[in-house]
Amino acid sequence: MTDDRALTRRRLLQLAGGTAVAVGLAGCGSGDRTASPEVRVSTDVDAVAWPPLPPGTPPQCNVHRFFTTAEAAVVDALVARIIPGDARDPGAREACVPAYIDDKLARFPSFATPTYFQPPFAKPVTTGPVPPDQRDAETILVDAADAHLYGFQADLTPQESWRKGIAALQAYCRRRHGRPFEHMAPARQDALLDRFQALKDASDHGAPVPTAHADLDAAFAGPSASGFFGMVLEDTYEGMFADPAYGGNKGMAGWLLIGYPGAQRAYTPDEVLTPGTDRPPQSLGQMPHMHPGMPEGDAMLPMAGTLRTGTRR
Amino acid sequence: MSARTHPPVDVVTVGGGWTAAILASKLCPQGRTMVSLEQGASRWTYPEYAHDHDSLRYSGRYAMMVNLRQETWTWRPHPRVTALPMRQYGSFNPGQGLGGSGVHWSGQLWRFMPTDFVRRTHVTERYGAKRIPADMTLQDWGVTYDELEPYYDQFEWDIGAGGAAGNVGGRILPGGNPFEGPRSRGYPNPPLVVTPYGQMFADACTDLGLHPFTQPTGILSRGWIDPHGNARSGCLYCGFCTRFGCEVDAKSSPQNTHLPVALDTGRYEVRLGCKVTRIEVDDRGRATGLTYVDAEGREHFQPARVVVASAFTLENTRILLLSRSRAHPNGVGNDRGRVGRNYTYQIYPAPVTGVFQGRKLNMFMGNTCTIKVIYDYNGDNFDHSDLDFIGGSQLYSEPCEREPFNSVDGLTTRDGKAWGAAWKEELRRNWDSHASILTEGESNPYEDQFLDLDPNYTDRFGNPLLRIAFDWHPNEQRMWRYLAARAREIMARMNPSRIVRTMPELGRYNIHDYQSTHPTGGCVMGTDPGTSVTNTHGQVWDTPNVFVTGAALFPQNAGANPTGTIGALTYRTAQAMDDRYFDDPGELLS
Known part of the structure; x- marks a missing residue:
């Protein structure tokens, strides 16, 4: 999935952090009016865990780390x-x-x-509707007939x-x-x-x-x-x-089974109007660079929790 | 209080989304100072959206949404039973981060219809007051379509909206929506192109004597330099739109419209990673500013002359309720117990899905605006005299941004399975040859449908979560029965090889299926403090230096996406604040 051309210094830094897949593409520039003038890594406590990042290296088909x-x-x-x-x-x-x-x-x-994984957790009961205050510290009672509505x-x-x-x-x-x-x-x-x-x-x-x-x-x-x-x-x-x-x-x-071309950067209006496509599928790692003319033309996937504190431009 | 106190500003807002950016773009050039406190992170078109069309990250893991690890919303079907938290994303997806939900939105851009703003009056005059169920708290907005039209117009021209006008100055034009209110001029840009499925839908509708038109859009159909000098690309039809940021600025967002204007003044600051916990008020009950917690967990106080609740619908209602004080013991705006009232939503499901074996539909190219829509059955565009409900819905062809990992189970075998050898063959043949007709229906307010604070569940700071009581009522269930039958007629006209499923009955609301991110109401506007929280400028009756923006103001939800109306209302509020408020601060605007 990875492309050697994308292995820039920034990419290596990202990989060292256990994250990242490269990006990019041609053309279609966003002008610098909407460019981020300053990006800093967050100190947000959840930045590491959320949102999840794609793995840098696909696992081997026959290797298991969790399952016995x-x-x-x-x-x-x-x-x-x-x-x-x-x-x-x-x-x-x-x-x-x-x-x-x-x-x-x-x-x-x-x-x-x-x-959201905080208690109390629901306990379905078959005795009919449960008034709002029926709970103890660990569980909260809910009508089993309604349980499917709550996800x-x-x-x-x-x-x-x-x-x-x-x-x-x-x-x-x-x-x-x-x-x-x-x-x-x-x-x-x-x-x-x-x-x-x-x-x-x-x-x-x-x-x-x-x-x-x-x-x-x-x-x-x-x-x-x-x-x-x-x-x-x-x-x-x-x-x-x-x-x-x-x-x-x-x-x-x-x-290939369903005929989905995967991560394409763009379709032309003619392609949209014409039923079907013969584009071969491609993975997000195979997409062309997004901003080849920009100093960081091979920009990474947005990092989790990147935070810009001083927002005056 | 050990909180760090900042120098005072004119305006401080809860949240750094689109309505805050609109206010800042209007007020800061006039010399006002403004700070927005945004719980999420920074995101800009470059480099943050230069991503890889990463479905799993954005659609599967909700990378742009409120972090459910930290807080969520609880829900119950009615007030007589317990509420449970929405533990994983389902019904709706509020955004967080710079630009809020204005980054990951779909781009469907509507004006509500003239009758939507005078709902109670209109229904009463045409059908009699008895047609409104006793527990349905339908009300007029207090502002009319004609009053809002100039603001709709400004918003559409500022963001480069695309569409075919159906009614300019009362003249009905071909190709547009003949049921829309009169516009002062057309759209600045043409609509997007439409996929083959949308065209099939349009042809069937035309055959049936209906009036299909292309979805009006906040996505640029061609390159555009807006009145503020933002240069933006036209749409690339990539198929990664809703729940994604746009890497070429084709989809309008605060970052490519109002934010640069505001930030260029040097008088606007968005403070990121900052979660507002309450509106502070003085002994007289006037707001003094916002207390918030930064990313390091430190508490701050930002004093201001005006406080604006400019977060998402649900958080705006929650922050008013959380802000209890001696002067306002039930929360800001809630002296008469009206905060949380008239919570409404959107009827969204698909009444029918068909297979068109052998026909490729390009369901993965484009976005939610490369489609066709009809308004023949929306609002009061059809005679309800002999029907057993009021209200209506759009019907439209399924949007074209299909991603396989979260949609393959939408195509099932004849025996309803989404697994096994027969299903695999079905996918091989028909993954891009099946599609639905969708609804975007009105949601009416009821006495037992409201928002309050949950007694059992809290966020990471120990503050109560917002609790939603909501379910479909008989009027909406009867409306659905009628609309679903109309959708099946259109589907039949499209001559599908097989019907995958139909949904003839609406049944009950559930919190786990994604429906739409259109929760509305809770801080509704009006002209009577007995039935509203704010006046028509979003100014809170009992705390006039607090304003609310966004869909929390809607007295009930119309059969259309809310963004256009949110934009227009915010422009109107900004103008009233700029023209009149600061001359006589703290007084109610007329």
């Missing part, structure tokens, strides 16, 4: 059913999605996406959700199918994922747990079966379809 070998085998089997593939027609496994997910979890001990309310980090979710899945598969998930036949795996889907559909609409899948639901104490399945899907989508600079979407397999 046993866990990695389950992740590999799961994503291979979400987007199946083979060497000729890559799916999530071939596109390095398991390594992407592992890298994301290793990089962010808490959440990759900004998350993410779990008290687990993604690391915890993945680890505990995999354990619950494996325990269920051994008990119900006599073998771990990754050793089940693909058709059996799909049938089980269909049951997760049914639980997710019910949960998304605030419907009761379908009786036929109550045992699967009960096998997950935290995360919920539907929450775990939703997380697997979302992380697989990211790994398959986000920019390869993040370590997934190897060979731009996801973008």
